[in-house]
Amino acid sequence: MRKILLAAAALGFSTIVSAQTDSSALFLQKGLEEKGKGRRMESMKQFEKAYNYNKNNKEVVAELASAYFDLRRYAQAKEKYVQLEQMGDKSAITYKQLMSISFNMRQFDDAIKYASALKKADNSQQVAYYIGKANYEKENLGEALKYLDIAAKEDPKNAEVPYLAARAYADMQNFKQALPHFQKAMELNPNDARLHYEAALIFYAANDDKNSLKYMQAAVDKGIKQDNEFLQNLSMAYLNAGQFNEGIKLLEQALTKRPSDLGILNMLAEAHYDAKKYDEAIRYWDDIMKINNNNAEALYMIGMAYQKKGDKAKGQQLCDKAIAMDPSLQNLKQKKQMPGGF
Numbered sequence: 001m002r003k004i005l006l007a008a009a010a011l012g013f014s015t016i017v018s019a020q021t022d023s024s025a026l027f028l029q030k031g032l033e034e035k036g037k038g039r040r041m042e043s044m045k046q047f048e049k050a051y052n053y054n055k056n057n058k059e060v061v062a063e064l065a066s067a068y069f070d071l072r073r074y075a076q077a078k079e080k081y082v083q084l085e086q087m088g089d090k091s092a093i094t095y096k097q098l099m100s101i102s103f104n105m106r107q108f109d110d111a112i113k114y115a116s117a118l119k120k121a122d123n124s125q126q127v128a129y130y131i132g133k134a135n136y137e138k139e140n141l142g143e144a145l146k147y148l149d150i151a152a153k154e155d156p157k158n159a160e161v162p163y164l165a166a167r168a169y170a171d172m173q174n175f176k177q178a179l180p181h182f183q184k185a186m187e188l189n190p191n192d193a194r195l196h197y198e199a200a201l202i203f204y205a206a207n208d209d210k211n212s213l214k215y216m217q218a219a220v221d222k223g224i225k226q227d228n229e230f231l232q233n234l235s236m237a238y239l240n241a242g243q244f245n246e247g248i249k250l251l252e253q254a255l256t257k258r259p260s261d262l263g264i265l266n267m268l269a270e271a272h273y274d275a276k277k278y279d280e281a282i283r284y285w286d287d288i289m290k291i292n293n294n295n296a297e298a299l300y301m302i303g304m305a306y307q308k309k310g311d312k313a314k315g316q317q318l319c320d321k322a323i324a325m326d327p328s329l330q331n332l333k334q335k336k337q338m339p340g341g342f
Helices: 002-036 040-053 058-070 074-086 092-104 108-121 128-137 141-154 160-171 175-188 193-205 209-221 228-240 244-257 262-274 278-291 296-309 312-325 329-336
Strands: none
Touching (some): 002 040, 002 058, 040 058, 058 074, 074 092, 092 108, 092 128, 128 141, 128 160, 141 160, 160 175, 160 193, 193 209, 209 228, 228 244, 244 262, 278 296, 296 312, 296 329
């Protein structure tokens, strides 16, 4: 009697499993039909029903993973592709999707892991860019540069590869090595205004004022947003290149928007001082003193400007007063008096 009951139970379980399998196959077929019509959301719903009936069908899991990926439901897609791998699917297509998803979700350790697995599954796959960028985002700059060098050979037209290499060198304050990579990136992407602006800043850091101004102007020509930060940097590029009138004009425009900005006032004062327009320089340092009458450095520079104008006594008196307020200015005085100084 017990054997008969067990046999009946087994038969019942087998019937249930068979029905679930049939239902899963039915919804899988409906999902494939919807997919063929380009109705990705509807196909996903059918694949979800198929999956609920049979979670161990690799084709169902693969189609559901693909649907989630196409609809940018990356967390759900990754879960299903991981399940596929656990079910024995170690194909290049699965690892490529896992690499891409991990990368898009900024899960860079996983991106590197799956990129390496993809390369192992299919040696022809070009994964160096992904590994290089993931390492850059992890601030592992040595590994980033190693793989970006490979990526440049794999895909020489990808402008982001030399750009990332340039940023890596710049992050390490190695501006001279950054510059050739910036130039290569601009060659590949000549209309990117932001790229030209960043290159200009690196030329500035490398003390190449001529090229700094050149690429600042190129950024303007290519339509960069000219916010206050950009305009101040452009004005400094003009000033550093000795084009004082252009630099001063931009700073004056900035001052109309920020009339009490101490940084802009000081840049204007220094620009006029360097242009040997000492009265104007004094006027701007006076404006700083009106905002903060304890600004010893502004007072010191007013004294220097008077000395440059020829009023040595008044200038020296003001410099001495500033040094009494801030003794560290004595070092500035000595620097100014060195050969090649003011």
